[in-house]
Amino acid sequence: MTNLSLADLAGYLRQLGEGALVTLELFLASFALAFGLGVLIGVATLARGRLIRAAWRVYASIFMGVPSLLVIFLIFYGGSAMLGAVLGEFGARIDISPFGAGVAALGIVYSAYVAELVRGAIENLPKGQFEGARALAIPPLVMWGRVILPQVMRLALPGLVNVWSFMLKETPLVSLAGLQDLVASAKIAAGATKEPFLFFVATALVFIAFSAASLWLATRLEIRLDRGQRRDPARTPARAEA
Amino acid sequence: MNPLPHSLDLAAEPAIAISGLVKLFGDHRALGGVDLTVRRGEKVVICGPSGSGKSTLIRCINALERLDGGRIVVNGIELTADEGTVQDIRQEVGMVFQHFNLFPHLTALENCMLAPQLNRGLSRAQAAKLAMAHLERVHLADQAHKYPSRLSGGQQQRVAIARALCMEPRILLFDEPTSALDPEMVNEVLGVMEDLATGGVTMLCVTHEMGFARRVADRCVFMDRGAIVEEGGSREFFDAPASERLRGFLAQILH
């Protein structure tokens, strides 16, 4: 059935492993960017200002309304020019790598989803949380860092897990900008060995396994966060207020 | 006791005959061998503390719960697992639920029309005429084109009664029909039920409305822990309860 020699197979496997590492790095970097940017945007756009809310709507509408692949191409092809416009002569000389374009594109696109989740979670917090912290004269930065955001993360966790697994499935798009990731390696191996079925199914299973493993972890994390919530009510401001 | 509105030969065959009914929920014995016979045209009220198995009992009659033992015969049809038989029995038996369970996506009129259209193949016009007649009977003809979300709880429950009546069942089961209602709406529903009781329909009603039971019931049944503890005509049931448990129960709910 297969005419792969063991040595060949080992070689391809090493390549696939390297590709998988690239995919993992890309994914984690993109998620970190999306998360950080998303929380920042989510908190910043909660203000009542009309202009800020309008800006948020435009941002979200654009990045939720166009394919991630398009954003990847836009940044990959046009990134240098954009940097040039912002940073001047120096920026124009920066070359955009597929990896950098992928991280920037996926990070920006998914930051809109993260921001949406964060906004929703903050709006669902009981108003007493803010009032309690204010009544205790807790400085705003401490209030956000120690009181509000931890609870927001707990509320937003199921949605973040969605973003996590959805984003994972979009990381292969960056291979179309030339990134040598898992999917690109699989494609090369498939073409060279004439065994596309084997390599693509295996690649798909790697994604599914990674997704399942992280889902399992997320569920455990969720249970732990919920337990902390119930066992340690003294730390919530609601109690402090009373 | 009460003379039957029907001819006597009909009375020979009971509307509902339950014997040795057992229902298990896991290890819990919800019904532990219940016997109950309801004559045609009889109005029976079942009461008892929560968890006594009274709702389970009437839900078994139209096969909403599967039996784990015993027999149920409804108008001469023995209840089996066979889907056709279940369907036959459900045509004979109408049911009204505690939480109304109206179809939220249909108007009051359409709620009443659905089953006649689907089960008996009535045309839209025929079904609408039938539904309107029954909505009039529960004094809701003017609300026929409203959706359930626009109706009060009492109105919703009356639509639910009209919906059951549209299948023209010979037996009506009520599962705590007023428990989910605000107090001021209880009477409009009980009023409709009392009107129905004056007809020949057989009624089996789980309720704690003791005034209703006194006025309407031919017989009251008290259940506790999955068994019938006491039964009797409504007068002796309330005025001279025999068992300690019923006395305790009545003392509790009459406050």
Added chain:
Amino acid sequence: MNALPIDPALAWESLPALFQGLQVTVFLTVLPLLIGLALAFPICFARMSARRGLALPAETFVVFFRGAPLLILLYLVYYGLGQIEALRNGPFWIVFGSPFGCAIVALSLNHAAYMVEVLRGSLLAVPHGIVEASEALGITRRNIFLWVRMPLAIRYGLKAYQNEVVSFIKGTAIVSVVTITDLMAVANSIFEQTYDPFTPILCAAAFYWALVNVVRIGFALWGRWLGRHNEDEAVRAARAQAPLGISGEVLP
């Protein structure tokens, strides 16, 4: 400073080609949406069945075709299935031998897997008491499904369905890798001819954005029509919907 140097002349010239690309994108959206939905029903019933022999294969289908990235599915169908001798010589080669056929197969399977979960969630959301009330009225199981469970499930699942359709449309942008000239591919080829990194891609972005928002508006209207039994809620939902239709967006 011109931050986004769009060349109006090039944009104007590109319009006919972009429109043609849009037509391909719409075609590659509509057909898989229909096929995927049709597949989703039987698979969903199998998935919800009490029989392991039915539920397990259905669940496996969902896990694989939902969990695998779309690009890999497309490669798998396009390159992988050609490996199978029987298929290459069989009558289905009309489908699997063409890029369009492969794209439609891959997209449909992916959409079907998502829709199984959307359907299942919506059907499970139908209150049990309402189904019981229908049973008590003597309505048959088939009629209960058609007239009670399904109409309610559509209402409960509309938002999830919309999210899936929107993300599906965006997902079709990958079909250019199997030589199909969709909207994305047209923009790419104009870029390759002109080396203008902004004009063609931003024009394509506008087309995608418009397509996605037409779908959103369509869903909003559909939802309002379905929600007429609960006017208060419909009005509230319409108000909550931001003008650009982004409010309440969740990933499927």
